[in-house]
Structures are given as structure tokens and as C-alpha cells.
Amino acid sequence: MQFDFEALKRFYNFDIKLLTLAQQTIKSVEEVFKKIERIKSYNQLKILNAFHKNKLSYTHLNKTDGYGYSDSGREVIEKIYSDVFGSEDSLVRIQFISGTQAISTMLFGVLRPGDLLLSISGRPYDTLQKVIGIKKGGYGNLIEFGIGYEEVDLKENNFDYEQIENLLRKQKVKAVFIQRSRGYSLRESISIEKIGQVTQFIKNISPDTIVIVDNCYGEFVEEKEPTEVGADLMAGSLIKNPGGTIASCGGYIAGKKDLIEMCADRLNTTGMGKDVGPSLGFNREILQGLLFAPHIVAESLKVAVFTAYIMETLGYEVLPRYNEYRTDIIQSIVFKDEEKLIKFCQGIQKGCPVDSNVLPEPWDMPGYSHKVIMAAGGFVQGTSLELSCDAPVREPFVAYLQGSSSFEIGVVGVLRAIEMIRRM
Numbered sequence: 001m002q003f004d005f006e007a008l009k010r011f012y013n014f015d016i017k018l019l020t021l022a023q024q025t026i027k028s029v030e031e032v033f034k035k036i037e038r039i040k041s042y043n044q045l046k047i048l049n050a051f052h053k054n055k056l057s058y059t060h061l062n063k064t065d066g067y068g069y070s071d072s073g074r075e076v077i078e079k080i081y082s083d084v085f086g087s088e089d090s091l092v093r094i095q096f097i098s099g100t101q102a103i104s105t106m107l108f109g110v111l112r113p114g115d116l117l118l119s120i121s122g123r124p125y126d127t128l129q130k131v132i133g134i135k136k137g138g139y140g141n142l143i144e145f146g147i148g149y150e151e152v153d154l155k156e157n158n159f160d161y162e163q164i165e166n167l168l169r170k171q172k173v174k175a176v177f178i179q180r181s182r183g184y185s186l187r188e189s190i191s192i193e194k195i196g197q198v199t200q201f202i203k204n205i206s207p208d209t210i211v212i213v214d215n216c217y218g219e220f221v222e223e224k225e226p227t228e229v230g231a232d233l234m235a236g237s238l239i240k241n242p243g244g245t246i247a248s249c250g251g252y253i254a255g256k257k258d259l260i261e262m263c264a265d266r267l268n269t270t271g272m273g274k275d276v277g278p279s280l281g282f283n284r285e286i287l288q289g290l291l292f293a294p295h296i297v298a299e300s301l302k303v304a305v306f307t308a309y310i311m312e313t314l315g316y317e318v319l320p321r322y323n324e325y326r327t328d329i330i331q332s333i334v335f336k337d338e339e340k341l342i343k344f345c346q347g348i349q350k351g352c353p354v355d356s357n358v359l360p361e362p363w364d365m366p367g368y369s370h371k372v373i374m375a376a377g378g379f380v381q382g383t384s385l386e387l388s389c390d391a392p393v394r395e396p397f398v399a400y401l402q403g404s405s406s407f408e409i410g411v412v413g414v415l416r417a418i419e420m421i422r423r424m
């Protein structure tokens, strides 16, 4: 990769030792970058082809309002998403305000009183714990509606096949839940290959069990998505990977046609389904964002790899290591020290294109049980495909870094963050 270190010195005046370290880092990760570029090409062509196949035209960018009947743009978007994800159908809507809402819609969409939900990747993401009812707060969680919940932890970074089989044979499991990405935990993320294997295993024992995947942060990191290896439903956020930093809100659910209809009725109300939902002029953002997504995901992955290498060189434990297999864009760095964690996040903020002059502090964020510090200075609130770094302030003080729309932004952020912890 050609990187202008002279410019880095000229515009940012980093000290020569740090610049040398950055230079060595970029040289050492060359091979990993090549692999990232290759997957990017694949996904870029896959998406472009879906645009061509579905004859996207300029008029599809028009808006609808009110009920949103006959929104041909929205319909084309959902066809394109279905093709890209290899799924029968999809629901891609600005009416999802977050990934949590899309996942929640998926769960309430298909589960009924008396059904059992089984998570096989351990405890789900923080904000979903209230949705399920395993954490107090809010109204109308799954458990309150008479839906049972059990979970099996991962075992040695894979699924605990023995336990899963026992549970599937003991009782009727309506849906199995898998979280692809690590979320705020120190486990490894789960590859598409492993998701495919466990899905086959589940279907062999219990063909009617619905396999549901939380796909947040995973889109376009590999060549395939969970719905291409047998998952029945998956969901994610448009202010993460598939929105390509352009979509300013929204979420998606993709999967089997009948299940998508159930989810659409849950989102829009019984009997309304997919036919309503005004796009309000957001079709362009959603489409352009999807088109850019593989490129931005690749830039983000390069930032993650750069960070892993440089932080490991400086003596920190990182997960994954720079050359380890990746299935999401998250890079964890273990600080084991509260102050270092906070300083690092504050340094990342200094690299962000927006709000680089503010200092983030830990706060009580809705949906989380610990204080969370969030470095985020992008063009969309809360987006984490733009450069961002967040951390629940708890042992062992791990920072989770994601994004940026270009590699250079990430490099400046990480080098500024290193400066911050060095100055302590």
C-alpha cells in the first residue's frame, strides 16, 4: 500500500518514533490487506450485479410519504438486498431505528406464547437482554409474553454441539438464536463456515426450528452471509456495515418469505405487512450506501488490522490478532486499566472528522448496564462504520474499535490515541 508518511508528518506532526512504528506496521500487514481487497472485489461485484439484475433506475429514488403504498424504489431495494444476501425476501426500512429494533422485530415476529427461544452463542448483545427479559427494564419483553428462553455458552470458540443436541432432543425449540459478532464480550466472532455447520446440525435434528442470526457488524466481511448458508432469518443495522456510512437510519431483516411477512406484520401492524412504509426520500441513501458498503467495510478492516498490529507491538493484548480470521469489523484492545481505556477512546475522538475537539466521557447509555464511553465523530449519530471506539467501563477495560470511511482517518485516530495514553 502507498501511504504518504510525509503528509502524516506535515499535517499532524507525530513524533518520529510513532511515525516509524506506523510505517513498519503498514509494511508488516501488506499480505492481510491483499486478502481484504480481494473479498471487497467479490462483494462489490455481487452488489453491482444485483443493481443491474433488478434494473435500478433513477425514478426509484423518488419518495413516497403517508402510507407509502406503491413505493417502487422500496420494492427494488428489497429485491436487491434479497439477491445480495441470497435470501427469498427482505425488509429494508428506515422505520427500524436501530439494529436492536430490527432484531427485536424478528423475535416478536416469529415467536408466540409457549414457544422456546434458544441462544447458542451465549448471552446476547446488551440491548437485547431487556428485549428477551433476562434483564430488568422496559415493558413487554418476550418472557412477559410467555416465551421461554434458554442459552448455551460457546465452548472453546465454537458451538457446544453436545449441549445443543441435548436441548433440541429434550424439547421443542421454536427458534435458535446466533450472534455472529462478539459484541461487548471477549469471545471470538463466529465465522460463516461455523454458522453454516451448526445450522445444518440443528436442521438435521429438528428441521422445523428456525435459525435466527444477529448479523450486526458482519455484512461484507466475508463472501457469504448467514442466509446463504442456511439461516432462516437475519437482521442488522443500516448505520453499520450495509449502510456504507451513507444511510442515515434504518435496519434490515432478510430470510424466508413467510417469516419476512410475519416480521413485516409485526413492524407495520397485523395485516399491513410489506405493502406500507413511506421511504420519505431515503431510497438514495440506502442504495448508495449499499453500493459503497464493501469499500467502506474494507477500509474499516484495514484500520482494524493496523490497530491490532500496532497495539500488540506496544504490548497490549488484542482480539483478533492482525493476521487472524475476521468475520466482523470489530477490533478489541484489552487495557486492563480504566484510565488508559478512557484516554484511548478520547484520542480516537481526536481523529474523527466531526467533533474532533470534544472529549467523550463515560455515561449511562439507555439499554446498557455499565457506564459506556463512546468516541464517535461521524456524520450520523451513533454510526459505527465511521471511525468510532466504544467501551463499557468495566473489567478488564476493553476498547472496541470500528470503522472508518477511509484508512487515513483511522490511522490518524489510532496514532492520536496512542499519543494520549503515552502522555499519561
Ligand SMILES: *Cc1c(COP(=O)(O)O)cnc(C)c1O
Pocket: 098, 099, 100, 101, 125, 127, 179, 181, 182, 183, 214, 216, 217, 237
Ligand atoms: C450493534 C449491535 C446490535 C444492535 O445495536 P443497535 O445499536 O441497536 O443498532 C446488536 N448486536 C450486535 C452484536 C451489535 O454489534
